[in-house]
Amino acid sequence: MDIVNGPDITIRLSGDAGQGLESSGAGFVLAAARAGLHVLGTPDYRSRVRGGNNFFQVRVGNSPVYSQPHEINVLLALTADAVTTHADSVMEGGVVLTPAEVNVDDSLLRPRNITLIQPPLVELAKQHGDKMMTNTAALAALAALVGFPLQAIQDVIAKNFSRKGAEAVLKNQAVANAAHEATMKDAGRVPWKVSVPAHPQPRMAIAGNQAFALGAMAGGCRFMSAYPMTPATTIVEWLSSVPPEYGMVTKHAEDEIAAICMAIGAAYTGARAMTATSGGGFCLMVEALGLAGMTEVPVVIVDAQRGGPSTGLPTRTEQGDLLFAVHAGHGEFPRIVIAPRTTEDCFEMGWRAFNLAERYQCPVIVLTDMLLAGSIKTIDPVDFAAVPIDRGRAIELDEHPGDGFKRFEFADDGISPRAFPGDPEAVFASSSDEHDETGHINEDADNRVRMMQKRMRKLETAAAAARPPELYGPADAETTLLAWGSTYGPCREAVDLLNADGRPAANLLSLTDLWPLAPSTEDLLRDRRIIAVEGNYSSQLAQLLRMKTGVSVEGSITRYDGRPFSPEEIMEQVKEGQFAAV
Amino acid sequence: MDIVNGPDITIRLSGDAGQGLESSGAGFVLAAARAGLHVLGTPDYRSRVRGGNNFFQVRVGNSPVYSQPHEINVLLALTADAVTTHADSVMEGGVVLTPAEVNVDDSLLRPRNITLIQPPLVELAKQHGDKMMTNTAALAALAALVGFPLQAIQDVIAKNFSRKGAEAVLKNQAVANAAHEATMKDAGRVPWKVSVPAHPQPRMAIAGNQAFALGAMAGGCRFMSAYPMTPATTIVEWLSSVPPEYGMVTKHAEDEIAAICMAIGAAYTGARAMTATSGGGFCLMVEALGLAGMTEVPVVIVDAQRGGPSTGLPTRTEQGDLLFAVHAGHGEFPRIVIAPRTTEDCFEMGWRAFNLAERYQCPVIVLTDMLLAGSIKTIDPVDFAAVPIDRGRAIELDEHPGDGFKRFEFADDGISPRAFPGDPEAVFASSSDEHDETGHINEDADNRVRMMQKRMRKLETAAAAARPPELYGPADAETTLLAWGSTYGPCREAVDLLNADGRPAANLLSLTDLWPLAPSTEDLLRDRRIIAVEGNYSSQLAQLLRMKTGVSVEGSITRYDGRPFSPEEIMEQVKEGQFAAV
Amino acid sequence: MQPSDLSLNVFESDAENTWCPGCGDFAILRGLKLALVEAGIHPHEALLVSGIGCGSKLPDYMHVNGFMTIHGRPLAIATGAKLANPNLHVLVVNGDGDSYGIGGNHFVHTCRRNPDITHIVENNQVYGLTKGQYSPTSEKGFITTTSPDGAIEAAFNPIAVALAAHATFVARSFSGDPKHMARMIVAGMNHRGYALIDVLQPCVIYNKLNTYDWYKQRIYRLEDEGHDPSDHTAAAARAQEWGDRIPIGVFFQTEAEHAYEQDVRALAAGTPVESATRLHRDPRPEQYEALRQRFL
Amino acid sequence: MQPSDLSLNVFESDAENTWCPGCGDFAILRGLKLALVEAGIHPHEALLVSGIGCGSKLPDYMHVNGFMTIHGRPLAIATGAKLANPNLHVLVVNGDGDSYGIGGNHFVHTCRRNPDITHIVENNQVYGLTKGQYSPTSEKGFITTTSPDGAIEAAFNPIAVALAAHATFVARSFSGDPKHMARMIVAGMNHRGYALIDVLQPCVIYNKLNTYDWYKQRIYRLEDEGHDPSDHTAAAARAQEWGDRIPIGVFFQTEAEHAYEQDVRALAAGTPVESATRLHRDPRPEQYEALRQRFL
């Protein structure tokens, strides 16, 4: 496997919503993954169903790719509008591939020496299938240009269109053949080539939300209730697509309040249960979050962040919910907040969230974001056998706690024995009111103080086992970037860019366990020149760290326009040294 | 006016829920207020309607009283249970007044030299009225013991029972007469006397929630939607009791989501509108809070805090919602958080909240708490004429903004011109999606960045005008207490106790404007040995201040059992120097 | 019918009861215990979910698996519990404010969803625990602190709405008649699907209008007038009766519809609770291979 | 009837329309404009509140006071606006998910509350903007990403529920017939109280079942069959019709009830908006003296 003329190639597929770009893009990612390449595919779309310019960007590399670069090599544009909109992003000497039927304003391309290639893709699609298959034609044309084997594209077409029937497969394959053939003559005009090894190592091509869903199933989650909300919807949609044999129960609820309440009801009875939403839906879940905190129900809640506040930028990315997630709910109760940084993390958090929830008997909030949720990445095949299950202090159905079972025993580490309704030996009550050890309502001051302390001790117990910030790059460096969530990817690549000349200019501290913080956090932060890089306005992680450790960052680099960071812009801002105050 | 044998007297009225203690207590407070005394009356009740021990504690003083002390002078107990429960709180040499019909275990009293006085109150009530009037009898007996004029009690009976009819008034007055007479013989056994001036200066006796409601009306609020929730309910109840001539529209909504949404709808059209709830209801309002933030609607939300998390201690006090209120909502938007410390503050916040909301075009959260909400205090009569009204950049109906009105203009201070629907010259749209200056949905990155910055600039504008922490006591002192909300009262008195010997041992920094913080906050905090005193588990104000200023407190004194602080316990903890870490 | 080991005192709890003397909730507590004995359900076999309010304290006062949750949400929580473990007998008990006020959305959707849950509403037509505000079921003109001029909204009619929302079992009972109530609850538990039992429950403190006497003068039994519970139209007509004559009994019942969980195909593979328990002892990673293949 | 200065283009907006070609929402936009012209209401006299969804973008596409709020809440927001300024013509337009799914509680309580609000529901029986999940009004068996085996809940019947919940004006229209829709909207606006107009709106992308053709084959007009809109029982019976024959038109209307705001006594003293405006110019503190006296 090799990429000719560069460590990687980035291709942007662009057109109107409804032209099938995202599925073409995903098809290309899968084909490249099967061919043993490292790929990252990132969608960009508006809050509308048809029309309006969308794009899907694919970066293909020899080694793992963590983000989308500032400039693209090839633009595959299905409409004139797509060319106009994205021409600026094409690098000097890059390529624009567009159907001959699209009228292109050459003046946008010529000054920057961009090659325009225009096979008659619409016509070919009509001729061999139908006009709707123009995206298939474009994909095959693209393969021809970058030397990617047509067979790999054909295989993916076979897989993806199989549920639409044999005719759909055949027609799309015919269109692909024709487009590939018609475009081969231009292949010489494109400098970058992807060459594929004979025996590629298989990789999974998976979106963050799918990885999370798969991880959740691996972790024993068999109940999910949710109300649709971008970018969380694909979790419940994917789990709903799992065949009944898996026993995966999903419920599309009437609203987010019902969604979290159903999950709490399910978790209460002993299932591993979750819900997923975005910030607006999470707002509605806050009261029930407190119920789970008070009655110690291990429910998992995914907040897939998008641009806020309110409806905001509903199809774009942001990291704006951190301080809210940590403080959501009136009164004080333990909760755990974790955030995946990569697609691999998404899978791991999928099962880990349930272990944490059951071990500490509290709600766990998983903060993912649009960029992670929707981007498709190649990852090493996940290993289900290695997934550990930890159900904490759940008593077995054949244990005999006997009379007067103390569900809320004043345990030293705060973790009381947990039974499930149905156990003849452990009939018990729980109440959202303050309660005694047996779960009955109790207003006495002494009991209150002890029960509050018992609950809050769980936070210390959980902190002791939390993962500390992780260092990437040289142990010591002039500048330490600080990141969480999907911003990890571009930061990591920015560190590599900054250190490219061998000098330890930068390293990166990244956190997955955001609340409670590992006790070593303060030590890890001290005596560094830290620049927080966050996809929000107010550098929320930096604020959280100052609140909890007293350590201040030097400044921050923020982005809140709903678009992802590129490694190049982080590098440049670090070099310029102009940071926002926190 | 004078209190004999002490600067003040504290009397606890106790019995079962439903025995009319709270109204007797309130009656006594009013009588004392009319007599020109300074009074603070504080209820303590359980989450039940009848039965179970409750109490109402009245402190009467020569000068303003800010809190309830650790020990009481007189216990007025209507049941045997009340004696058992509260005997410990009676000071050495104190008095227990209880109907002769109540069986008292003398061994609880004798060792600590407590005088027991038992007139036949139940019998007298039956004889002159009915058994339900035992509380009236007890009140008159109390007056006899502490030398409080019977006439003042009779006047209040006349006022309070007038809606129940002349017979109720006469019977209660007869009961009072008889009880007073029967108890006079024991008056000599009580050392503390309240003597009343001939021409007392009138004071208002008012609960915090009523003061807030009155302040809101003074500030032009004429719309309130709410869903009942202790301890906020009395705000909407009181405003509902205002006669129709005042034009005060209240709406008991189907839930808290509807409550805040109705208030937002009303504020949007140009009314001064609010809602009130407690933490659990506030949780449900968070999504709409973000709507108000995004569409810049000046809605006022009262969160009357009570013991959390979840249903928690529903009739008890707490200060557990601060960090939640500051961070509630996904994404980032300006909001203002203010908290009254005293009953006087409650009135002021009532109108000030609307001025802030309209000036900065954002939601204002008023954090009050059970202790303030329900305590009845004497205050100087409020002055309506002095209440300023500031409607901010609201355009007048006769201004002519003309075509293409820019409701969300990119103003330098973030504050754009505001019109109200109905203005023929300023038809406009608003959207919870990101929008352009005219309010129409817009996803462009540039517009997003500018609009986000415009909104967030309002926070800086508001911070510049925010009230800085206020100092009480000597400018320099060994220890600085830090307080907000109702904890101000006991802290203020603790400072006086600590400085009683003339040495500047302590002073107090208290905040009303919690978010955004005044820019001078950091300077005011620096170089002091600060002990935060908070009615919560985790010292939320101290955390907030560290997050925003980097300044750490030395430690904290916390209480989270739902009971108020006493000045004595704060003093003692300061002296002992054992603090919780923050 | 009664298993020998079951009697009322099996359900006895020593928690202090905080209801006012004379409160209609006492009879509901008794009616529910009677019903469980009658139906042969042991404390560990049932899960009783409530919200917040006077009536919602009920689970605290009996020995049974009880979950006292938050205001308005017990139906949603109960639905999750039922789907995770269909072997439990899941019941909900909550007030009129909880059920039809703040909980109204879950109510209408649970009706059409039809999970096998028995729902007992303590309908005192007022907000008790918060000290007497009007509730959705308060009659027009009802004077409270939040309706000082009398309520000006048409009262919510739970029977009519449940019928319109596709409920498959709709009944009403009365606190003055615990045996009738027990009968209704048993019928509701035997019904395969969602069963609404709206119980007219006098609040002796805050509702001076709809008292025991007021009800006794008006109540009649549907069965006494030959009402046919399979007749939806007749049920809807009876649902409109209020004022002079108030029907109690089963308004409507149909077994023509499946309970929701019967149609959840994934449940055939084992319940979510069983899956979690199995996994705890015996992880079976091989079953995931097919899922993994989707991404390869 | 038409004031001379009013025409469709007064309501024209230059915002980019993002609906899919063929979407049934276009006709609703047109129907609403026609109705406003017909009723003689100018852009500044109306307030059009929406939620979130494809249909809820409608206010962005016309020149009128528009408030695009959050998912499920427009009725509550509109109620506040109406109570604060009853002079405004307040309308709500939102999707079926917004109105009957997440917004179901406000829906049932608005019905019985009866504020003078005209409510147009863009009922495409699916969640459009979130890309095709089933909605409360989706028919049983409807296959979507969240109901891969077909929906297993009985569909929510908005007409039946509105009738049971005391709505005073209940109508249905169809996107294929903008004139009928305009007529329904005008009737709804002329109605003194809450008016529900549920509009059958084909979603050409995510609902391949309930298409224009499907509806056209089934729809008939209530007026053509002599339906009497004052007959509640007949209305309830017609509400049950679906499948082969689908009625459109006014199911029910009564003017016997006051609109909510007519019974709010405080409004006689001036609206909350007027009070705030007056106060701005002319504070009248003396009026508070009586309130102060309560505490002295």
Ligand SMILES: Cc1ncc(C[n+]2csc(CCOP(=O)(O)OP(=O)(O)O)c2C)c(N)n1
């Ligand atoms: C979210 C939320 N809002 C409000 C409350 C306050 N609250 C407690 S009980 C109750 C209503 C009680 O009425 P109902 O449900 O009819 O029960 P009842 O007390 O009459 O039995 C309310 C509003 C709460 N606990 N939670």
Ligand SMILES: Cc1ncc(C[n+]2csc(CCOP(=O)(O)OP(=O)(O)O)c2C)c(N)n1
């Ligand atoms: C609180 C909340 N939950 C979920 C969403 C996501 N969401 C946006 S539109 C929509 C439903 C759209 O369906 P409908 O209301 O029927 O409108 P349509 O798009 O079909 O016109 C949902 C669930 C949201 N914006 N807010």
Ligand code: SF4
């Ligand atoms: S207030 Fe009413 S409902 Fe509540 S316990 Fe007392 S009588 Fe029962």
Ligand code: SF4
């Ligand atoms: S998805 Fe459906 S409802 Fe939404 S705009 Fe397209 S056709 Fe209309």
Ligand SMILES: [Mg+2]
């Ligand atoms: Mg009730």
Ligand SMILES: [Mg+2]
């Ligand atoms: Mg829809």
